[in-house]
Structures are given as structure tokens and as C-alpha cells.
Amino acid sequence: MLKGIISISGHSELYKVISQGQRTMVVESLKDKKRQSVQPTQRLSALQDISMYTEDGDVKLATVLANVCKEAKGQPVLDAKKATPEELKALMDKVLPNWDKARIYTSDLKKLFSWYNQLQACGLVAEDMDKEEEEKKA
Secondary structure (H helix, E strand, C coil), X not given: CCCCEEEECCCCCEEEEEEECCCCEEEEECCCCCEEEECCCCCEEEHHHCEEEECCEEEEHHHHHHHHHHHHCCCCCCCCCCXXXXXXXXXXXXXXXXXXXXXXXXXXXXXXXXXXXXXXXXXXXXXXXXXXXXXXXX
16 A cells, blocks of 8 residues: 655655656656656655654554554544644554653654545555565465
8 A cells, every 4th residue: 555655755755657768757646636756866665665753663654554544443543743742642542552752752753643634545554564564464
């Protein structure tokens, strides 16, 4: 589900990789479907490679997003831009009770819940997506 979805540093939206060349990459916004080229000098993060810190180690983003989906019953969660830090932390406590409060900042929580809402709006998030990611690796 997260394969081919990237985040570009400095942009709040998520993008789907359409094609890759040696010196450029064409991406499409999940929000408005506009395409643009991205240079390799820009900082890109593939969502499938992102993990979140917990007190017991790292947890893949797919697992965290699946937990958010379960908690929200497949619906959007609170607007990360308008939510208070306390609201974000309270939701994270429900989603991932053993998250590392010292290494995950409020800005990370805003990004997580914003990404979830974008993926949910496109139908790219599901309660069992963490299992699907593991099956694809096997």
C-alpha cells in the first residue's frame, strides 16, 4: 500500500512516484493529481522505509497507520494543523501506547496524522495494511 508513496521535504502533501530517470523523478500529488518533476538533490522519504521509535524498538509506519485506521474506524482523524499538542499526544497514546515520547516530537505527530488523513482520503490505508506489507516482503 505504501510502495511508491513519498514525502518531499518542505511539502505537506504526499506524492506517488510515476517514473524515474537518471537525473529526475516524476511524481503525482495524491491530493490534486498534479504532476511535477523532482530533482535528486531534494530530500525524499519513501513511506515504506519510515519507522517510528517506541520504547521497545522501531515500528514500521505501515503498522502505525494500520493502528490509526483501527482507532479511527477507517475515518479521518483530527486535523493535525488545528489540533493541540495534547490532543495529538492523547491520540498517539491510543494508537501506539509505547511510543517514545522523548524522541518523537509534536511535529512528527502532526506529520503522521496529516499523512494518515491524506492516505485515507485516497483509499490507501486499511486496518490490515501492516500484514499486507509483510506478505509482500515474504
